[in-house]
Amino acid sequence: MSILVTGGAGYIGSHMVLSLLEHEYDVVVLDSLVNSSAEALRRVESITGKSVTFIEGDIRNRALLDQLFTEHYISDVLHFAGLKAVGQSVEQPLRYFENNVGGTLTLCQAMDAAGVRTLVFSSSATVYGEVANMPIHEGLPTGSPTNPYGRSKLMVEEVLKDLAKGDSRWSIALLRYFNPVGAHESGLIGEDPNDIPNNLVPFISQVAIGRRDVLSVYGNDYPTPDGTGVRDYIHVSDLVDGHLCAMQVIARKHGIGIWNLGTGQGYSVLNMVQAFEKASGRDVPYRIAPRRNGDVAECWADPSKAEHELGWKANRNLDAMMQDTWRWQKQNPNGYNLE
Numbered sequence: 001m002s003i004l005v006t007g008g009a010g011y012i013g014s015h016m017v018l019s020l021l022e023h024e025y026d027v028v029v030l031d032s033l034v035n036s037s038a039e040a041l042r043r044v045e046s047i048t049g050k051s052v053t054f055i056e057g058d059i060r061n062r063a064l065l066d067q068l069f070t071e072h073y074i075s076d077v078l079h080f081a082g083l084k085a086v087g088q089s090v091e092q093p094l095r096y097f098e099n100n101v102g103g104t105l106t107l108c109q110a111m112d113a114a115g116v117r118t119l120v121f122s123s124s125a126t127v128y129g130e131v132a133n134m135p136i137h138e139g140l141p142t143g144s145p146t147n148p149y150g151r152s153k154l155m156v157e158e159v160l161k162d163l164a165k166g167d168s169r170w171s172i173a174l175l176r177y178f179n180p181v182g183a184h185e186s187g188l189i190g191e192d193p194n195d196i197p198n199n200l201v202p203f204i205s206q207v208a209i210g211r212r213d214v215l216s217v218y219g220n221d222y223p224t225p226d227g228t229g230v231r232d233y234i235h236v237s238d239l240v241d242g243h244l245c246a247m248q249v250i251a252r253k254h255g256i257g258i259w260n261l262g263t264g265q266g267y268s269v270l271n272m273v274q275a276f277e278k279a280s281g282r283d284v285p286y287r288i289a290p291r292r293n294g295d296v297a298e299c300w301a302d303p304s305k306a307e308h309e310l311g312w313k314a315n316r317n318l319d320a321m322m323q324d325t326w327r328w329q330k331q332n333p334n335g336y337n338l339e
């Protein structure tokens with residue numbers, strides 16, 4: 001039996017594949033490489049000393065999926081494949097809905113036809129929209145995400161809820177990630193943004209290494225302790241552990257479960273800058289800029305449902321997140337681009 005990891009060459013997916021191999025699972029990766037490099041999987045193989053079956057292809061390609069499920073005996077699908085750039089999703093909504101929603105529909109249809117009905121989906125805290133009181137727990141209704149990327153996640157959640165309701169043979173986990181950061185402790189795999197990073201930690205880390213001059217801090221007039229935005233940053237290796245726990249739980253029961261994957265701890269933008277300076281020993285110059293459209297003041301998880309039901313808890317602290325990010329950045333100043 002193998003686990004199919006869609007998007008397994010990407011940032012979170014490659015860490016997941018590494019962990020699955022370490023836990024003696026056989027892994028098949030399906031990735032179009034639209035936002036990743038096959039080099040990530042070569043490194044995963046060299047860290048673990050194990051091999052991965054890699055299929056370069058698209059989740060929207062039904063014929064390819066049918067062939068994959070015929071040729072490989074798949075027990076579970078961990079579905080990471082998707083486009084994730086918020087700004088790009090505003091400019092290219094059709095592409096985002098087609099890829100993220102349409103792609104998931106095709107994947108589920110192929111799974112159903114193959115009799116594979118165990119699925120873990122990468123959702124996001126963005127589905128809660130703007131929430132008045134922190135922390136955010138799963139009992140809250142979903143809200144209105146501020147962009148097409150966020151709406152694509154919400155739409156897929158709705159599809160998967162209906163699927164589980166309509167056919168009791170499915171076992172589905174919706175995992176709502178807060179802010180994944182960090183890298184594997186080897187420093188060999190990590191996040192490798194294609195363009196100018198949108199997210200805070202990759203940007204800070206490129207400033208520290210000298211690829212960018214200065215960080216723009218988007219707003220210092222929020223109702224937070226230092227006026228800058230507060231988020232729940234979670235180490236990617238903790239996030240991956242949460243998937244392993246979720247897989248084990250949904251293997252034992254049908255239906256759908258929803259779990260926040262966060263630490264329960266919020267840090268401000270300035271907290272993050274200081275923590276990165278400490279980990280790297282480098283200065284991270286910043287300037288205060290206007291607020292970014294669509295940003296909320298604060299967002300952090302109540303992770304207790306995952307602790308009770310999945311037996312999972314994040315245990316890497318902010319120092320570890322920053323040290324691991326810095327090790328990856330320092331060892332790979334140009335990411336997977338080897339030139």
Ligand code: NAD
Nearest residue numbers: 007010011012031032033034035036058059081082122124
């Ligand atoms: P990523 O871009 O590094 O990885 C996604 C992978 O999917 C890439 O390797 C890409 O090539 C592949 N892909 C995209 N569309 C595809 C398609 N149609 N067919 C096959 N492969 C395709 O992103 P990530 O940070 O690893 O995120 C993984 C998942 O987690 C995504 O679904 C993302 O939306 C979700 N998520 C990420 C974050 C975050 O901050 N990184 C937060 C919440 C949710």
Ligand code: UD1
Nearest residue numbers: 086124126198199200203216217218229230231269294295
């Ligand atoms: C963003 C997306 C969210 C997505 C998540 C993971 C928006 C509005 N939200 O979340 O949908 O799921 O990424 O991909 O884009 N910041 C700066 N300067 C920077 C970058 C960020 O000050 O150069 C601040 C932001 O204002 C925010 C915090 O840092 O307060 C974290 O930002 P970011 O890493 O982009 O994550 P989110 O906004 O939480």
